Amino acid sequence: MFKGIARYVPERKKWFVYDGKCWAADIVGLMVMELAKDMADAMLVYAATIKDEDKRKAFLEGAMKWQQRRFRETYIKEAQGVYPLSMETFDQDVYLFNCDNATIDLRTGTARPHSNRDFIIMISPVVFDPEAYSERFLQFIDEVMCRNTANAKFLQ
Template sequence: WLIWTGKVWEWDMGGVRIAKLAKKTTRNIYREAADELDDDMRKELVKHARATERQVRLDAMIKSAESEPGIAVSLADLDANHWLLNVGNGTIGLRTGVLKPHDRADMITEILPIDHDAEATSAEWDTFLYRIFNDNSDLIAYIQRALGYSITGDQSEQAFFFCYGSGFNGKSTLLNACRLVVGNYATQVPPTAFMVDKTRRGGPDEAIASLKNKRLVCSTELEDGQRLSVSLVKRMTGGEPLWCEHKFERGYNFQPTHKLWLSGNHEPVITDTT
């Protein structure tokens, strides 16, 4: 089940909140009985409420609700607009920059942990960027565009980004800061997920499954000599649907929305440059 919070659709893990709503329905029947003036009708309502609050009846109520018109949705309907970004005080249209009120019809299941402020500035952040990029304003402008592109769900550029350099030069700080700001739209995966692994078999790949609905995907601390799985990276950045599966669950395809950001003190080995 998904529950609308007023800002975002949240997954009801374990069905806890839908169970509370079912119990609330029972309490409403009791309230209706309390307001009923007719004695016979009041007794019938109380009898109905007592029967309804039994666990088997509550479970049946929830099960019955699943088939009600407008309740069931397809996974493809969720987060379908890749140019919307949900924040604390509204939803930003990334093509226009316009902030609009939260709308349940957008079917968004992710949200940033911050409010949007179009006039916000940060001298400390600017100083950090100029320090780690050696006052190269052109490079800074490129990085800012790349990070801006990374918060969209668009994959038309078919690109991934690799931050390379010696230790303690700001790579991880940059990506960690961006990942924290982007909140649930971001995730971090181990670099081995994108490297050639001769021991990997055809079983469920949890790393790929974790990318669904993400925008910014970070992977840090590549080890010396690791060989990039070019075919896998092409699949992850090509814009085509990805197949994934969780252990003990049925697999499915999803439309990728993420941009990969790798970083490390060592360059990965790339044997295919086509």
């Protein structure tokens, strides 16, 4: 259920949670516990939609266990072995640059929406603007490349 947003990393002994832009270590386990609470609440809401009273009672009996912190802690601990990730999974594509509003593929210069499947941990607070222009930056590149246009274009 949470495979796309919460994964356990055994070598760090921590959960990593995707926040919609990047993956981050859940240092004290609060984010994962919040996900478990959300699931517990969703189960109660779902129980209200079950029309058959016997089925609803049976479902509620199990759902009420999720309201107990001890039960959620046990579930979270047991879930560590389901779909664990290695730290090597993160930031594998060195050509992906995560900005505040998009992920930039540095090979093509194109922006695309953030994706949990990129497994990016780092993010820049910069907002990507494909129309941005800086005369001073272009001058700097020209100076550094000793006015070699081909190398300057490659560097950019």
